Amino acid sequence: MKKVIPLLFLLSLLISCAPEKIPADLLVKNATIYTVNENFDTEHAFVVKDGKILEIGIKPELELKYNIAETYDAKGQTIVPGLIDAHAHLYGLGVNLQDVDLTETTSYDEVLARVITFQKEKNKDYIIGRGWDQNDWDVKEFPTKKELDSLFPETPVALTRIDGHAMIVNSKALELAGITPKTKMDGGLIGVENGNLTGLLVDTPMEMVKKTFPKQNKAYNTQALLDAERICLENGLTTVNDAGLDREIIELIDALQQKDSMALRMYAMASNTPENLDYYLNNGKIKTNRLSVRSIKVYADGALGSRGAAMRKPYSDMPGHFGAMITPADSLQALADKIAGAGFQMNTHAIGDSANIAVLRAYQSALKGKNDARWKVEHAQIISKQDFDMFSNNIIPSVQPTHATSDMYWAEDRIGPKRIKGAYAYKTLLDNAGIIVLGTDFPVEKVNPMYTFYAAVARKDLTHHPEKGFQKKDALSREEALKGMTIWAAYSNFEEGEKxxxxxxxFADFTVLSRDIMKVSEDSIPNTKVVATFINGKKEFSLEEE
Known part of the structure; x- marks a missing residue:
């Protein structure tokens, strides 16, 4: 008995001397975790406190060290940093969800059928839709307003092409906008045949119609944002770069985030309007834990699908047609100088080779003496061979890999076999810039970032076509693609220190995947599901709870 007492005393002494466990909110365990740190290390567990990663390590050691409030067992599944869509339109997606969905229509007749069904259900005073693409139809010509005039003689109708750069409208919409056969507008096209309007508008004239759209109230805009956020969370996105918003919507996003009604982080590019420029450039950058406003979104030209992209030489399938600059080269330069002077980032939509060189020249001139501007060329779609070396850490290509696999069926017809070699050239861009950031441009393309990853590394569509990949020399490695959707995207937003x-x-932003996208067979990547989405260590989406 005398020996037992000292042993008990010693044991109690050891227990009393053991360090007190540190409080923690969440333990994530049993996962293959691609940290995407400098060494691209793989780990298996980490601890979260107050919305941030507290420690990464081995589960038993973490359990001994921390008093953990909640545990998430990943059950051997894959975890990647919270996915960032570096170029999308969150508000645009939300608005589309309130209007006629014309995506994946296979004919103009199907477009009309959807509009008829929508109007029977909604009985709108102004019918608005988006998503048609004549390149997906058997008859690959732009439609006219003839059928819309017959179906809706007194109700204005405006149906925007999937890329947002062309619109078919009826006579009532043209009348409200004040557009006649004599109307002229730089930076776009008003369709006229035999002295009569066809109903086709490309790029800048579309704004005249949009100004006649019914003014949306706060409740409508809130619902649009939250509907779009839900889809993003379901697809594993934790940050979205919205490529062009007005102050009203940016401030609504901020209000929703501040009230914890919106979890998604936003990198908001203010649209290039006089009002936005005056407000933001004079009042300075905005930065919260969920919102960053420090950039201006500019349009240099239109889209390739509607032949609005500005080309150095005529289109191969439309002799004499060069597309058009929405913002002329001299205006780009003046704008770049103004934005640089205010310390803001300039992010410019550039599709055609003529638009891209105009943007690159304006950037280089405006950024002389500036070493950390991180200005972006959005899309950087068709580049002349001699212009690739103008990209750098200061001028970053921001691309959307599914554009390549959507356009590959007809892009060469548009621009010919020589120019296509400098199109969708992601690896070449990366080699020159040292960084490339990836997005989707949704709702132009699907939200799903697994499609982005697959298109980047396989250069195939969802039917796994073409067998050897489209211009496979410009495919990215899996590591490069994941970086483009995480750390490089964060860097391009000046947020690499926090996400x-x-x-x-x-921040404890991470996405749980059903498959190891770094190892599974290439063609199985698109079937990967998002199991859960965490922001600030809080589960914002779970497949199991759906």
């Missing part, structure tokens, strides 16, 4: 990788001190 983009799973590292101690960064």
């Amino acid at each position: 983009g990788s799973i590292e101690e001190g960064k």
Whole structure:
């Protein structure tokens, strides 16, 4: 008995001397975790406190060290840093969900059928829709207003092409906008045949119609944003770069985030309007934990699908047609100088080779003496061979890989076999810039970032066509693609210190996947499901709870 007492005393002494466990909110365990840190390390567990990664390590050691409130067992599944869509239109997606969905229509007749069904259900005073693409139809010509005039003689109708750069409208919409056969507008096209309007508008004239759209109230805009956010969370996105918003919507996003009604983080590019420029450039950048406003979104030209992209030489399938600059080269330069002077980032839509060189020249001139501007060329779609070396860490290509696999069926017809070699050239862009960031441009393309990843590495569509990949020399490696959707995207937003990788001190934003996209067979990547989406260590979406 005398020996037992000292042993009990010693044991109690050891227990009393054991360090007190540190409080923590969440333990994530049993996962293959791609940290996307500098060494691209793989880990298996980490601890979260107050919305940030507290420590990464081995589960037993973490359990001994921390008093954990909640545990998430990943059950061997894959975790990547919270996915970032570096170029999308969240508000645009939300608005589309309130209007006629014309995506994946296979004919103009199907477009009309959807509009008829929508109007029977909604009985709108103004019918608005988006998503048609004549390149997906047997008859690949732009439609006219003839059928819309017959079906809706007194109700204005405006149906926007999937890329947002062309619109078919009826006579009532043209009348409200004040557009006649004599109307002229730079930076676009008003369709006229035999002295009569066809109903086709490309790029800048579309704004005249949009100004006649019914003014949406706060409740409508809120619902649009939250509907779009839900889809993003279901697809594993934790940050979205919205490529062009007005102050009203940016401030609504901020209000929703501040009230914890919106979890999604936003990198909001203010649209290039006089009002936005005056407000933001004079009042300075905005930065919260969920919102960043420090950039201006500019349009240099239109889209390739509607032949609005500005080309150095005529289109191969439309002799004499060069597309059009929405913002002329001299205006681009003046704008670049103004934005640089205010310390803001300039992010410019550039599709055609003529638009891209105009943007690159304006950037280089405006950024002389500036070493960390991180200005972006959005799309950087068709580049002349001699212009690739103008990209750098200061001028970053922001691309959308599914554009390549959507356009590959007809793009060469548009621009010919020589120019196509400099199109969708992601690896070449990366080699020159040292960084490339990836997005979708949704709702132009699907929200699903697994499609982005697959298109980047396989250069195939969802039917796994073509067998050897489209211009496979410009495919990205899996590591490069994941970086483009995480740490490089965060870097391009000046946010690499707080997100983009799973590292101690960064936000606990992460995405749980059903498959290891770094190892599974290439063609099985698109079937990967998002199991859960976490922002600030809080589960914002779970497949199991759906």
